[in-house]
Amino acid sequence: MLATIVLSICLRHFYHAAVFCLVCAISLSSYPVxxxxxxxxxxxxxxxxxxxxxxxxxxxxxxxxxxxxxxxxxxxxxxxxxxxxxxxxxxxxxxxxxxxxxxxxxxxxxxxxxxxxxxxxxSILEISAYQRADARFDVSSLADFRALKVGVQRGAVHFKAFDNDPLITKIYVKDIQSLFNMLLVGRVDVFLMPTVAANEYLFEFDTENEIKRASFTQHIDQxxxxxxxxxxxxxxxxxxxxxxxxxxxxxxxxxxxxxxxxx
Structure with a gap:
């Protein structure tokens, strides 16, 4: 009788352990490769x-x-x-x-x-143009970029009409901070950036309010x-x-x- 009880307990433990191992195996093999x-x-x-x-x-x-x-x-x-x-x-x-x-x-x-x-x-992404606050012109159309030096971050894409326009002089920089720095010292005249991101960067890199948002904006489905x-x-x-x-x-x-x- 005692042997039977012991055997029953062992079998129950074995059963639960086997189920546990099976569950683990299934879980671990969800993404086998x-x-x-x-x-x-x-x-x-x-x-x-x-x-x-x-x-x-x-x-x-x-x-x-x-x-x-x-x-x-x-x-x-x-x-x-x-x-x-x-x-x-x-x-x-x-x-x-x-x-x-x-x-x-x-x-x-x-x-x-x-x-x-x-x-x-x-989402619909709004892209805006940014230039020096003391600029004598306002960038309001794509054609306006063709007379200017435009800062562009390496690797970035904006929208096809701008990216593929061979008449726009693009000055490439390594990072966002360089865009702001080059605009502030006059090495570029304007740059494009998603408005929501620019609002954050202006607070960080334009502490003297020397940069303004131009009239030009573009909305793209991205x-x-x-x-x-x-x-x-x-x-x-x-x-x-x-x-x-x-x-x-x-x-x-x-x-x-x-x-x-x-x-």
């Missing part, structure tokens, strides 16, 4: 109001939150690299990082990246994509990566992140 990726590498340029870098060089914000959610879903670690935009793109092109988040899709970029569909966000480097190990697992993104959407996790930034 992705699980082999030890880290997810994100390149991000700190760009207020959606991302910031603190005094210790730690980047926080929208792109980091989305990447962290992806990494968590994949069961891997997130590695974040802060860099000027052009450098971020170059690192991704070379496979030094895996993804860039918030990239707009162009035919040129599709040669080097795979864009996960659909975009994680679609999708924000997760772009995967074609030289990343993730490129072999795009179907699974799409599933990971789909799960973030279906569970509401992605919506929660976007709501945090009022998007």
């Amino acid at each position: 992705i699980a082999e990726i030890q880290r997810l590498r994100l390149a991000v340029e700190p760009s207020p109001p959606f991302s910031h870098i603190d005094d210790e060089g730690v980047v926080t914000g929208l792109e980091v939150d989305i990447a962290d959610a992806l990494a968590t879903e994949m069961g891997t670690l997130l590695e974040t690299v802060a860099c000027p935009w052009a450098r971020c793109l170059k690192m991704a092109e070379q496979g030094d990082v895996d993804i860039v988040i918030g990239l707009s899709k162009t035919s040129a970029r599709e040669q080097k990246f795979v864009f996960l569909d659909p975009p994680f966000i679609s 999708g924000g994509y997760i772009a995967v480097s074609k030289k990343s190990p993730l490129i072999e697992n795009l179907e699974t990566l799409q599933q990971v993104l789909g799960n973030l959407k279906s569970t509401g996790k992605l919506e929660t992140i976007l709501n945090k930034y009022n998007l």
Whole structure:
């Protein structure tokens, strides 16, 4: 009788352990190939109001939150690299990082990246022109740019009519701060920037109110994509990566992140 009871207890423990192991196995095999990726590498340029870098060089914000959610879903670690935009793109092109988040899709970029569909966000983006407050002219049309030196951040795209106009003299700079600095010292006459971002940067880089918003504005329908480097190990697992993104959407996790930034 005692032997029977002991045997029954052992069998019950074995049954529960077996179920536990089965559940674990199912959980761990949700993304079997992705699980082999030890880290997810994100390149991000700190760009207020959606991302910031603190005094210790730690980047926080929208792109980091989305990447962290992806990494968590994949069961891997997130590695974040802060860099000027052009450098971020170059690192991704070379496979030094895996993804860039918030990239707009162009035919040129599709040669080097795979864009996960659909975009994680679609919105109407307002782009404005900025010039010195003491400028004797007001930039109000695309044609006005053709008589000016226009500052452009390397790697940035704005809208096709501007990007593809060969008559516009573009002076390329490495980062946002350089755009403001060059405008303030007169090395460029004007630059374009999303209005919501410029409002943050004006507070930081234009403490003497020497820069004004010109009359010119452009509204574009823009999708924000997760772009995967074609030289990343993730490129072999795009179907699974799409599933990971789909799960973030279906569970509401992605919506929660976007709501945090009022998007």
